Amino acid sequence: MVPDITEGASQRIILHLDMDSFYASVEMRDRPELRGKPVIIGADPNQGKGRGVVATCSYEARAFGIRSAMPISQAFVLCPHGVFLSPDFPRYVKASADVMAILKAYGFPIQQVSIDEAFLDVSRMGTFPAATDLAVRIKDTILTHLRLTCSIGLAPTKVVAKIASDVHKPDGLTVVEPENLFSFLAPMPVRKIPGIGKKSETELFEMGIRTIRDLAAYDIQVLIARFGRSAIALQDITAGIDKSEVKERDGVKSVSRETTFVNDTDDEHLIAATMDALAEEVCRNLSDESLHCRTITVKVRYQGFVTRTKARTLPHYTGDPATLRTCAHTLFRDIFDGRKIRLLGIRLSSFNSFDALQMTLEV
C-alpha cells in the first residue's frame, strides 16, 4: 500500500547541501599536484603500523574501498600508494565559513548542521522547478568562487532532503517532489534514514524490515511495542511527514579533537602535554567559529578499548583557553585510574555565539 503523503507534503521545499569529500577537496583545491589522486586525510599510517582512523578521503581513494572512520592501517593496506595527509583544521573551518557565507547571502532560513552541510528552507521559491534552478545557481556559485563541489537534495522535508543529497554524490543534484517521495524512499535500506545506526538496523532486520517500504507497511502497534513512541516519527518519515523546521540558530553542536597514542601510555607528563595540545586546538576551532561554550567532555580509551568519558557544564559560557584547559585536566584526573591509555579526546559543546558587541564588552 502506498501511504497517503498529502498531509506532510504541504508546500515546503527544503534544500540540503553537503560538500563532497570536504577535507580532501580543500586539500586538492589548494595543492593541484594532488588532483586525481587517492588522497586520504587522517592519522599517520606509519607504513601500515599507524593507529587512529581516516577522517575522509577523495573519491579516487574511495574506489579502493577506503571510507571515513576506517582504521588508517586498513586504508594503507587498501591503497599503500595513496597520499596520506594529516588534517589542517583551520583551513577546513575557513572553507566551511566561506561556504556558509555564500549560502546565507541568498537570504533563506538556514541551519548549519555540521562543518560541511546545511539546510535551507527555500519554500518561497514556490515550485520545485524554481527551487531546482536555485540549487543549480548555488552549486555554480560555490564552484566559481570556492572551486569546490557539493551535492544538493531538494524535498518536501528535511529528512528526505538529507537522504536525497547523498544519492548522487559527488556533484549531485537530486529532486524529490511530493508525488515521487514514496517511490524514491521505498527501495532504500532502512539504514539510509538518518539516526538509524547499526544497532537499530539489526533490530529492524530481525523483525523482517529491510527496506523503507517494509518499514512503511509494518504494523505501527508492533513497532511502538518494540521502539516506543519514536516509532511513529520513524514511520511518518516514510510518508513524507516530518514537521521539523530549518532552525536558524542551530549551528555547530560540538567541536572535538582526539588523538591515538603511538604506544599505549600511562606517562602522566606525556598525557598532560597531549591534553594541552588538544585543548589548544579545540579552543582555536571555537574562536574561529566565534563561539563560546559551557560544556567540556574528556574521553579516555584504555588499553583493550574500554572507553570512559566525563563532562562538566560550567556556570558561564567561556572561550578562555586557560579555563577550558584546567577543566579538562580536572575531568581527566577524575576518570584516570592509572591504566595505560590508547586514546585521549576533548569535546566542547553547549555553544553560544558571541557577536562583536559582546566581544568588546568582555575585553
Ligand code: DCP
Ligand atoms: N569527518 C571526520 N570523521 C568522520 C566523518 C567526517 O573527520 N568519521 C570530517 C571529514 C569530512 C567532513 O567531516 O570531510 C564532512 O563529513 P562528510 O560525512 O560530509 O564526508 P565528506 O564531505 O568527506 O564526503 P562526502 O562526499 O561523502 O560528503
Ligand code: MG
Ligand atoms: Mg560531505
